[in-house]
Amino acid sequence: MALLQQRRKIPSLSLASTAVNHRPILSLQTIPRPAVTTTITSSSSTAPISASDLERLQVLGHGSGGTVYKVLHKPTSTPYALKQIHSPAADSSSDNNTLQSELDILRRTTGSPYVVHCHAIFEKPSGDVSVLMEYMDLGSLETLLKSQGPFSEEKLAPIARQVLEGLDYLHKTHKIVHRDIKPGNLLMNNKKEVKIADFGCSSDESCSSSVGTCAYMSPERFDPERYGGSHNGYASDIWSFGVTIMELYMGYFPLLPKGQRPDWASLMCAICFGDVPCLPEGASEDFRSFLECCMHKEASKRWTAAQLLTHPFVCKAPSEECKPNLFDKKRKRDDDGVERSERSQKSIKVEVC
Numbered sequence: 001m002a003l004l005q006q007r008r009k010i011p012s013l014s015l016a017s018t019a020v021n022h023r024p025i026l027s028l029q030t031i032p033r034p035a036v037t038t039t040i041t042s043s044s045s046t047a048p049i050s051a052s053d054l055e056r057l058q059v060l061g062h063g064s065g066g067t068v069y070k071v072l073h074k075p076t077s078t079p080y081a082l083k084q085i086h087s088p089a090a091d092s093s094s095d096n097n098t099l100q101s102e103l104d105i106l107r108r109t110t111g112s113p114y115v116v117h118c119h120a121i122f123e124k125p126s127g128d129v130s131v132l133m134e135y136m137d138l139g140s141l142e143t144l145l146k147s148q149g150p151f152s153e154e155k156l157a158p159i160a161r162q163v164l165e166g167l168d169y170l171h172k173t174h175k176i177v178h179r180d181i182k183p184g185n186l187l188m189n190n191k192k193e194v195k196i197a198d199f200g201c202s203s204d205e206s207c208s209s210s211v212g213t214c215a216y217m218s219p220e221r222f223d224p225e226r227y228g229g230s231h232n233g234y235a236s237d238i239w240s241f242g243v244t245i246m247e248l249y250m251g252y253f254p255l256l257p258k259g260q261r262p263d264w265a266s267l268m269c270a271i272c273f274g275d276v277p278c279l280p281e282g283a284s285e286d287f288r289s290f291l292e293c294c295m296h297k298e299a300s301k302r303w304t305a306a307q308l309l310t311h312p313f314v315c316k317a318p319s320e321e322c323k324p325n326l327f328d329k330k331r332k333r334d335d336d337g338v339e340r341s342e343r344s345q346k347s348i349k350v351e352v353c
C-alpha cells in the first residue's frame with residue numbers, strides 16, 4: 001500500500017474537532033522583499049483596501065497555516081476576516097511553493113459565490129503574508145455542529161448543494177482539487193450561504209499529494225492500487241464531502257464508533273477495510289442514495305459534483321434554484337454499462353441499511 005509505506009508523510013490524522021497542526025511550516029524567505037499588496041477585484045470590491053485601514057477586533061481561529069482575525073475596515077465599517085500566515089525563519093523552497101500555490105488559487109477563484117472571496121493579499125518585506133477575506137459571521141460548520149448539534153436533512157440539503165456548486169466550480173473551471181474538504185473548512189454566514197475555504201492543501205488535478213486531514217481522506221488516497229489505480233483527486237474531494245455531510249447529520253465522525261478517538265491505524269482500517277457506514281433509521285431514501293453516490297469505495301464509481309447537483313436530495317432543497325434534474329433521465333453509461341441511477345437504486349438495497 002503506497003500510503004501505508006508513506007505513513008510518516010501524512011500531515012494530519014485527526015478529525016476536524018481535534019485537528020493536529022501538521023501542515024508544513026511555511027518559509028517565505030524567497031518571497032520578494034518589497035511590500036506587495038494584491039487587490040483582488042470583483043464586482044463587490046471597488047476601491048483597493050489598504051492594510052493600514054484595518055483594525056484588528058478579535059481572533060476567529062487558529063489553523064495549521066496561521067491565525068485568522070476579525071478585522072474592521074475603518075473607512076467603510078465593513079468587517080473582514082484576515083488570515084495571517086506564519087513565516088518561520090527555516091528555509092524550504094517546497095513550503096514556499098505551497099504558500100505561493102495557495103495564494104495563486106486564492107487569486108484565481110474569485111468568480112464563485114460558493115468559495116470564500118479573497119479581497120486582497122498583503123505580502124510584507126519580512127515575509128509575513130496576510131489574506132483579507134470576506135467575513136463569514138456564523139463560522140465553520142464544525143463550530144455550528146458543536147454549538148447547535150446535528151443538522152436535519154432539510155438544513156443539510158441546501159448546504160450540500162452549495163458545497164457541490166463550489167466543488168463543481170473548482171473542479172471544472174479551474175481544475176483545482178481542494179484536498180481538505182471537512183466541516184472546519186466550510187463557512188456559513190447569516191444569509192445561510194455556505195462557502196468553501198482554506199486552500200492550503202489544494203493543487204491542480206495532476207499533483208499527487210498526501211496532504212489534508214487524514215480522517216476525511218478517501219480509500220484511494222490510502223491505497224491507490226486497491227481503490228482506483230491512478231485516482232483523480234476530484235473523486236477524493238467527493239468522498240471527503242460525503243463523510244462531511246454524514247458527520248453533520250449524525251453529529252460525530254461516522255467512520256468510527258461514536259466516541260472512539262481517531263488514530264492513524266483505526267482510521268486507515270475504517271476507511272480502507274470497513275464498510276461504508278449506514279445512516280440511522282429515519283433518514284430518507286433520497287438522502288441514503290445521495291450519500292451512497294458520494295461514498296463509493298471505488299473512486300471511479302463516485303458521482304462528480306456536477307452529477308450530484310442533479311440528485312433529488314439537493315434538487316428538492318426548498319427555495320433553491322436547481323440545475324435540471326437529470327436523475328430520472330437516461331444517464332451516460334459507465335465502463336461497466338450500468339446506468340448510474342439504476343446502479344445507485346440497486347445498491348441502496350445491498351450496501352446501505
Ligand SMILES: Nc1ncnc2c1ncn2[C@@H]1O[C@H](COP(=O)(O)OP(=O)(O)OP(=O)(O)O)[C@@H](O)[C@H]1O
Pocket residue numbers: 019020021060061062063064065066067068081083116133134135136137139140143180184185187197198200
Ligand atoms: N473568512 C472567514 N470568516 C470567518 N471565520 C473564518 C474565516 N476563515 C477562517 N475562519 C475561522 O478561523 C478558523 C481557522 O481557519 P484556518 O483556515 O486558518 O484553519 P482551519 O481550516 O480551521 O484549520 P487547518 O488550517 O488546520 O485546516 C476557522 O476554523 C474558522 O472558524
